[in-house]
Amino acid sequence: xxxxxxxxxxxxxxxxxxxxxxxxxxxxxxxxxxxxxxxxxxxxxxxxxxxxxxxxxxxxxxxxxxxxxxxxxxxxxxxxxxxxxxxxxxxxxxxxxxxxxxxxxxxxxxxxxxxxxxxxxxxxxxxxxxxxxxxxxxxxxxxxxxxxxxxxxxxxxxxxxxxxxxxxxxxxxxxxxxxxxxxxxxxxxxxxxxxxxxxxxxxxxxxxxxxxxxxxxxxxxxxxxxxxxxxxxxxxxxxxxxxxxxxxxxxxxxxxxxxxxxxxxxxxxxxxxxxxxxxxxxxxxxxxxxxxxxxxxxxxxxxxxxxxxxxxxxxxxxxxxxxxxxxxxxxxxxxx
Ligand SMILES: NC(=O)c1ccc[n+]([C@@H]2O[C@H](COP(=O)([O-])OP(=O)(O)OC[C@H]3O[C@@H](n4cnc5c(N)ncnc54)[C@H](OP(=O)(O)O)[C@@H]3O)[C@@H](O)[C@H]2O)c1
Numbered sequence: 001x002x003x004x005x006x007x008x009x010x011x012x013x014x015x016x017x018x019x020x021x022x023x024x025x026x027x028x029x030x031x032x033x034x035x036x037x038x039x040x041x042x043x044x045x046x047x048x049x050x051x052x053x054x055x056x057x058x059x060x061x062x063x064x065x066x067x068x069x070x071x072x073x074x075x076x077x078x079x080x081x082x083x084x085x086x087x088x089x090x091x092x093x094x095x096x097x098x099x100x101x102x103x104x105x106x107x108x109x110x111x112x113x114x115x116x117x118x119x120x121x122x123x124x125x126x127x128x129x130x131x132x133x134x135x136x137x138x139x140x141x142x143x144x145x146x147x148x149x150x151x152x153x154x155x156x157x158x159x160x161x162x163x164x165x166x167x168x169x170x171x172x173x174x175x176x177x178x179x180x181x182x183x184x185x186x187x188x189x190x191x192x193x194x195x196x197x198x199x200x201x202x203x204x205x206x207x208x209x210x211x212x213x214x215x216x217x218x219x220x221x222x223x224x225x226x227x228x229x230x231x232x233x234x235x236x237x238x239x240x241x242x243x244x245x246x247x248x249x250x251x252x253x254x255x256x257x258x259x260x261x262x263x264x265x266x267x268x269x270x271x272x273x274x275x276x277x278x279x280x281x282x283x284x285x286x287x288x289x290x291x292x293x294x295x296x297x298x299x300x301x302x303x304x305x306x307x308x309x310x311x312x313x314x315x316x317x318x319x320x321x322x323x324x325x326x327x328x329x330x331x332x333x334x335x336x
Contacts, residue, residue: 005030007069008098008314013056016252017322020315031103038083040076040102046125047318047330052251060277061109070098075121091115093124098314111282126159126329127292127303134245134278135163136288142243142274143219147172150213152232155223157184159329160245164221166192166301176212178228180324192302205231224249230260236269244275304328
C-alpha cells in the first residue's frame with residue numbers, strides 16, 4: 001500500500017462554473033485503522049452535478065468546509081477492516097471523497113452499500129448508483145409512464161436522463177430526448193433507440209416538441225430546469241406528470257431562478273409536478289437494483305459510462321457535466 005493519501009481539498013467557493021483552481025491537491029499519510037473502522041482504497045470517483053451545490057452552500061447536505069476533502073461518492077475496495085460488517089476485499093460504494101484512501105466507521109451522510117458479487121465497480125456509480133436509482137424511482141414512481149404515452153426527457157444523453165428515457169421505453173412509451181449537439185442526438189436515436197431527439201443548442205425546442213409529441217407530454221422528466229422546463233410545461237397533455245429530478249442549467253447561476261412563468265398550465269392540464277431526492281427511496285434500493293440489472297442483462301438498457309483517467313483529472317471531469325462533454329455517467333478512474 002502507498003503510504004501517501006492524495007486528496008483534492010476545497011480551496012475556494014466557486015463563482016459560476018467550478019474551476020480547477022477552486023481545489024488544491026494535498027498529500028497526507030494514509031490513516032491508521034482503529035477498532036470499529038475500515039479503510040477503503042478508492043477505485044472510481046463519481047462526478048455529480050450536486051457537488052457544485054456542496055461546494056457553495058448548505059443544501060440537503062451541509063456545504064463542504066474550505067480545506068476539507070471534496071465530498072464525492074466513489075466505488076472502493078476495503079483494504080483493511082476492524083469493523084464486523086466489512087471484510088477485506090469487499091467492493092463498496094459510499095461518500096468516501098476525492099482521495100486515494102478513506103477511513104470509515106460505516107456511518108455517514110450517505111448510506112454505504114456493498115455491490116452485489118460480480119458487479120463491475122463503475123456500475124456501482126452508474127446503473128446502481130445515484131443516477132440509475134434516480135432515473136428508476138423518478139420515472140417509475142412519479143412519471144409512471146404507460147404504454148403509448150408521450151415522454152420527454154432532458155439531458156437525455158447524460159447518466160440519469162439516458163437511463164430514465166430507456167425505462168420509459170421499456171414501459172412502452174414513445175420517448176423523445178433533449179440533448180446538446182448532433183453527436184448526442186444521434187446516439188439517442190441510433191444507440192439507445194429513442195423515437196426522436198431534439199438538439200436544444202441548434203433547434204427550436206418549443207417547435208420541435210409540438211412536432212414530435214403532437215398530443216403533448218404525458219411525462220416530462222426534468223434534469224435541467226430553466227427554459228427547457230418552461231418549454232415542456234407549455235406542452236403538457238391532460239393529467240401529465242412532471243418529474244423534477246434536477247435543474248443543472250441553474251446550478252452555476254448567481255441569482256435565484258425566476259419562473260417558470262407558465263406554471264399555470266399545470267392547473268389548465270390537471271397536471272402534477274413533483275420533486276424528489278433519491279435518498280427518499282433508500283429502503284427500496286434492492287428492488288431497483290434487481291430490475292435495472294435484469295434489463296441491462298436482457299439488452300434492454302444500455303449503461304453508458306464516460307471514464308476520465310487519473311486522480312488528477314477529478315476537477316476537470318466534474319466540469320465536463322456543465323460543459324456537456326460527458327456522454328452517460330462521468331466517472332474518474334483512480335486505481336484498479
Ligand atoms: N433528485 C435527485 O436525487 C438527483 C440525483 C442525481 C442527479 N440528479 C440531477 O439529475 C440531473 C442529471 O445529473 P447526472 O448526474 O445524470 O448528470 P449528466 O446528465 O450525466 O450530466 C449533466 C448533463 O447536463 C447537461 N447540461 C449541462 N448544462 C446544461 C444547460 N445549461 N442546459 C441544458 N443541459 C445542460 C449536459 O448535457 P448536454 O450536452 O445535453 O447539454 C450534461 O451532459 C442533474 O440536474 C442532477 O442534479 C438528481
